Amino acid sequence: MKNIIISIVIGLSGMLFCAVTQASCGSTVCAINTNWDEHGASRPGWSADMSYTYSHADVLRSGSRRIDADTTSSGEVENLGTYNRAITATLNYTRDSHWGAMLSLPYIIRDHDHNLGSYVGSTPAGYESFHADALGDIKLVGRFHWDQDESDNTGAGVKFGVKLNTGKKDFTIKQSGLLPEEVALQPGNGSTDLILGLMWHRSTPGSDWNWFAQGTVQASVRADDEYRPGNQVNIDGGTRYALSHHASALLQLNAQWKHVDSRDAASLTEAGDDSSGGRIISLTPGISYEFMSNSQVYCLVQVPVYQYMNGEQLTATSSVSAGINHRF
Numbered sequence: 001m002k003n004i005i006i007s008i009v010i011g012l013s014g015m016l017f018c019a020v021t022q023a024s025c026g027s028t029v030c031a032i033n034t035n036w037d038e039h040g041a042s043r044p045g046w047s048a049d050m051s052y053t054y055s056h057a058d059v060l061r062s063g064s065r066r067i068d069a070d071t072t073s074s075g076e077v078e079n080l081g082t083y084n085r086a087i088t089a090t091l092n093y094t095r096d097s098h099w100g101a102m103l104s105l106p107y108i109i110r111d112h113d114h115n116l117g118s119y120v121g122s123t124p125a126g127y128e129s130f131h132a133d134a135l136g137d138i139k140l141v142g143r144f145h146w147d148q149d150e151s152d153n154t155g156a157g158v159k160f161g162v163k164l165n166t167g168k169k170d171f172t173i174k175q176s177g178l179l180p181e182e183v184a185l186q187p188g189n190g191s192t193d194l195i196l197g198l199m200w201h202r203s204t205p206g207s208d209w210n211w212f213a214q215g216t217v218q219a220s221v222r223a224d225d226e227y228r229p230g231n232q233v234n235i236d237g238g239t240r241y242a243l244s245h246h247a248s249a250l251l252q253l254n255a256q257w258k259h260v261d262s263r264d265a266a267s268l269t270e271a272g273d274d275s276s277g278g279r280i281i282s283l284t285p286g287i288s289y290e291f292m293s294n295s296q297v298y299c300l301v302q303v304p305v306y307q308y309m310n311g312e313q314l315t316a317t318s319s320v321s322a323g324i325n326h327r328f
Contacts, residue, residue: 025057025082025112025130025185025267025314030254030282032300032321033214033236035090035102044097049090051323055316057082061309071119073270076128078314080113082185086136100143106136108167108187128175134168134187141195152204159197159216165190183227183265184276190224197234213237227266230259230277240288250286250300255279260310268311275311280304286321294327 034051058081060067069079087107094100110132115124141161148154167188183190197216203209219231238252260277261267267275286300299322307315 025076025078025114025182030256030280030284030302030304031234032254032284032302032319033212033238033252034298034300034321034323034325035092044094045328047092047094047325047327049088049092049323049325051088051090051321053084053086053088053319053321055084055319057084057314057316059315059317060312061307061315062312064306064308067312070270071117071124073117075117075270077115077117077119077124078312079115082110082112082314084316084319085109097147098145100145102139102141102143102161104139104141106138106187107134108136109133110185110187112182112185126175128173130171130173130182130185132168132171132185132187134171136167136187137189138164138166139195140164143199145199152202154200154202156198156200159195159199159214161195163191163193163195163218165192165222184229184261184267189229190227191220191229192222193218193220208242210240211238223263224265226264228262230261232256232258238284246290248288250284250288250298252284252286252300253281254284254302255281273311275313278307278309278313280307280315295324296326297324298322 032053034049060069060078069077071077071079086109089105089107091103092100093102110130112130114128116126116128118125139161141159143157143159145155145157148156165188167186169183169186169188169190171182171186173182195216195218197214199212199214201210201212203211214234214236216234217231218234220228223229233256235255236252238250241249241251243249257279258277260274269275282302282304284300284302286298288296288298290296299320302319302321304315304317309315
């Protein structure tokens with residue numbers, strides 16, 4: 001058992017993958033896996049989850065280095081930041097010991113501010129701000145699970161689904177009202193994606209430890225003529241340790257890789273280099289508490305331990321996710 005877990009952790013760490021979802025104007029950190037029905041063998045029925053995630057992207061980075069904003073540029077000066085907030089409702093249905101499905105509905109609230117160059121001394125030439133709040137892109141993902149060892153509740157499975165083009169994508173810069181500016185900050189990215197993945201879990205009876213790991217690929221199969229978001233790979237691994245009958249400590253390793261965005265509206269640096277996509281790996285500790293039968297609250301704090309950004313991008317140094325989960 002110990003050798004299996006060490007191998008999983010080493011394998012995840014070696015990938016150094018992570019999502020970069022806001023191009024040059026501000027990246028969120030990796031998505032946190034709060035789909036508890038995928039973390040172990042689930043009994044048939046419904047469960048619902050509501051979570052809130054917050055991050056502030058205010059560190060400009062090129063490659064793995066922090067950099068200072070270019071105040072001599074004639075374009076945007078990314079020296080302020082992006083506030084990212086997401087309220088996500090997730091509905092899970094487990095049909096039997098093999099089949100299940102998940103529906104995820106995110107509501108995105110995002111504020112971005114930047115100055116305009118070139119500076120005259122310490123004074124910027126101008127200022128622009130962007131605000132968006134609307135339904136994001138809905139995900140519908142099915143899963144098929146099979147037992148590997150019933151004696152210690154070890155199982156594996158496959159995931160398959162779609163991200164729909166449902167999010168609003170016509171918010172404008174307040175000062176100019178122009179489109180497609182800040183296209184990567186819109187609640188919807190204009191693409192329809194296919195999702196495929198593998199998952200594994202283990203929860204030995206009588207043990208205080210539960211383990212899970214999963215990997216997914218998300219690829220765009222239809223996108224707008226002006227903008228196509230980069231494909232991405234997601235890797236999650238984690239454990240839950242029972243502190244008491246009601247409380248558990250949580251720890252996740254969340255990682256993704258995202259290819260550069262493409263087409264005319266994709267973000268570029270002043271020199272014309274791609275300024276989207278990259279890789280990050282993050283460590284995510286947390287805690288959950290069952291406050292009543294079949295209901296739990298949880299909170300997780302995510303801290304990137306490695307970040308590599310293509311071009312120049314604003315990045316977040318942490319994110320917080322809190323939520324409530326109930327099984328019917």
